[in-house]
Amino acid sequence: MERLKLLTGTAACVVLTGLAIATAMADPVDDTLEIDGVPMITKAPAPEGHPFEEVLSGWLFREAETRATEAESFANPGMFAVERGAEIWGTVEGTMGKSCASCHNDAAESMKGVGASYPKWDAKSNKPLNVELQIDKCRVENMGAEPYKFDDADQVALTTYIKHQSLGTPVKIDLSQGDMQTWWDKGKEAYYTRTGQLNFACASCHEGAMGKYIRADHLSQGQVNGFPTYRFNTAGMVSLHNRFRGCIRDTRAEMPKAFSDELMALEVYVTWRGTGLSVETPSVRQ
Amino acid sequence: MERFMAALAIAVAFAGGASAGEIAPGDVKFEDMKVTASLTGAPGNPEEGAKTLANRGLGNCLACHAVKSLSKEQFHGDVAPSLDGAADRWSVEQLRAIVVDSKQALNPDTMMPGFYSLNVGKNPRKDLVGKTILTAQQVEDVVAYLATLKE
Numbered sequence: 001m002e003r004l005k006l007l008t009g010t011a012a013c014v015v016l017t018g019l020a021i022a023t024a025m026a027d028p029v030d031d032t033l034e035i036d037g038v039p040m041i042t043k044a045p046a047p048e049g050h051p052f053e054e055v056l057s058g059w060l061f062r063e064a065e066t067r068a069t070e071a072e073s074f075a076n077p078g079m080f081a082v083e084r085g086a087e088i089w090g091t092v093e094g095t096m097g098k099s100c101a102s103c104h105n106d107a108a109e110s111m112k113g114v115g116a117s118y119p120k121w122d123a124k125s126n127k128p129l130n131v132e133l134q135i136d137k138c139r140v141e142n143m144g145a146e147p148y149k150f151d152d153a154d155q156v157a158l159t160t161y162i163k164h165q166s167l168g169t170p171v172k173i174d175l176s177q178g179d180m181q182t183w184w185d186k187g188k189e190a191y192y193t194r195t196g197q198l199n200f201a202c203a204s205c206h207e208g209a210m211g212k213y214i215r216a217d218h219l220s221q222g223q224v225n226g227f228p229t230y231r232f233n234t235a236g237m238v239s240l241h242n243r244f245r246g247c248i249r250d251t252r253a254e255m256p257k258a259f260s261d262e263l264m265a266l267e268v269y270v271t272w273r274g275t276g277l278s279v280e281t282p283s284v285r286q
Numbered sequence: 287m288e289r290f291m292a293a294l295a296i297a298v299a300f301a302g303g304a305s306a307g308e309i310a311p312g313d314v315k316f317e318d319m320k321v322t323a324s325l326t327g328a329p330g331n332p333e334e335g336a337k338t339l340a341n342r343g344l345g346n347c348l349a350c351h352a353v354k355s356l357s358k359e360q361f362h363g364d365v366a367p368s369l370d371g372a373a374d375r376w377s378v379e380q381l382r383a384i385v386v387d388s389k390q391a392l393n394p395d396t397m398m399p400g401f402y403s404l405n406v407g408k409n410p411r412k413d414l415v416g417k418t419i420l421t422a423q424q425v426e427d428v429v430a431y432l433a434t435l436k437e
Contacts, residue, residue, distance in 0.1 A: 193407075193408055194407035194408065195407040195408045195409055195410075196406065196407045196408075196409065196410050196411065196414075197399070197406050197407070197410045197411065197414045197417070197419060198399045198406075198407070198419070199389075199399050199400065199405075199406050199407040200397065200399075200407065201407075204397045205397075208397060209365045209397060212363065212364050212365045213361075213363045213364050213365070214349050214350060214363045214365055215342075215346075215348065215349045215361045215362075215363050216360070216361040219365075251407060252410060252411050252414055253407060253408065253409045253410055253411060254409045254410070254411055254412060
């Protein structure tokens with residue numbers, strides 16, 4: 001209850017300050033993030049071949065209250081998803097009588113750093129897998145359970161839980177595995193392709209207009225290091241492919257399916273664009 | 287005649303009822319970064335234009351541009367230059383060209399959408415295929431409003 005009150009208080013503050021200063025400032029803040037005292041890397045030198053010199057976490061572009069909410073897991077509503085994920089981790093499902101824990105034991109050890117290294121190449125299916133698809137693979141092959149439906153609350157919670165085990169670890173994916181480089185190339189092409197009636201590419205907003213306000217929205221670099229994210233707007237968790245689809249919808253284009261080759265390529269490329277940023281899952285956004 | 291009828295049918299189906307006398311999006315002539323002829327053959331209404339400009343479902347120009355005289359509207363973006371004084375910098379013919387298709391009028395790489403152009407991005411939403419963001423009348427209204435923005 002205490003926590004609930006705190007949350008509604010924070011949400012109201014966000015709305016109010018949003019009104020007051022939305023157009024007043026345009027640069028990312030000069031601030032440092034510690035989550036429960038653990039320092040996060042929110043600015044990192046960009047990898048070679050990157051259009052920016054420095055990669056910046058979306059946290060730096062949010063209002064003070066939103067930033068403060070992320071800095072304290074007690075205040076962060078996304079932690080409910082982490083708690084739910086921990087429950088699922090230990091719950092037996094499927095025909096083989098197993099839970100995630102049956103194979104992977106303590107996630108704090110076995111999953112440490114995992115979320116920072118996905119998407120990863122999967123030789124068997126000959127494509128990259130993200131955490132959601134890896135979970136489905138385990139469910140089908142090792143548990144005899146059904147894959148999750150896209151954005152099933154449990155899929156989001158378990159993904160959040162697994163990524164949270166890498167809190168603070170810098171994002172680094174291995175592009176030398178399999179055909180990862182080809183997927184990176186395709187993702188890059190998608191990133192710079194203008195879509196929809198409004199004719200915007202990802203780069204129009206997150207590269208060309210980064211740091212500017214589009215209406216009330218302060219445009220960040222569109223980094224993925226905090227996903228799944230808690231959003232005040234919808235009072236719930238938002239998965240990465242949900243966000244991708246939302247941004248594409250906003251160009252007035254048809255939305256590609258979640259986990260389609262197109263969005264997986266985009267995930268590989270955009271994840272690389274955030275190389276060196278700490279995993280912040282669950283991050284908090286307005 | 288047959289061709290004319292077919293073209294008319296397409297125009298009606300696509301633009302959601304472009305009325306006779308309007309210039310279809312594909313037929314707008316750019317000369318020297320100007321579109322000289324009114325798209326409707328008549329002058330626009332600046333008051334309606336201000337509404338279209340601010341409306342998030344129509345022009346949503348304030349997503350990117352600020353306009354002082356519309357300061358009662360919340361949240362003006364700063365992606366693009368302020369429109370204050372636009373009419374000092376551009377003629378009506380130039381303003382029309384910019385609103386119709388800024389990629390032809392200003393710069394092929396500009397982020398500004400073409401509001402009366404079918405030269406759109408990949409995979410437009412199915413129900414929007416062949417449709418422009420604004421109607422000819424709405425473009426003329428917006429242009430009439432922009433023409434009042436003098437400093």
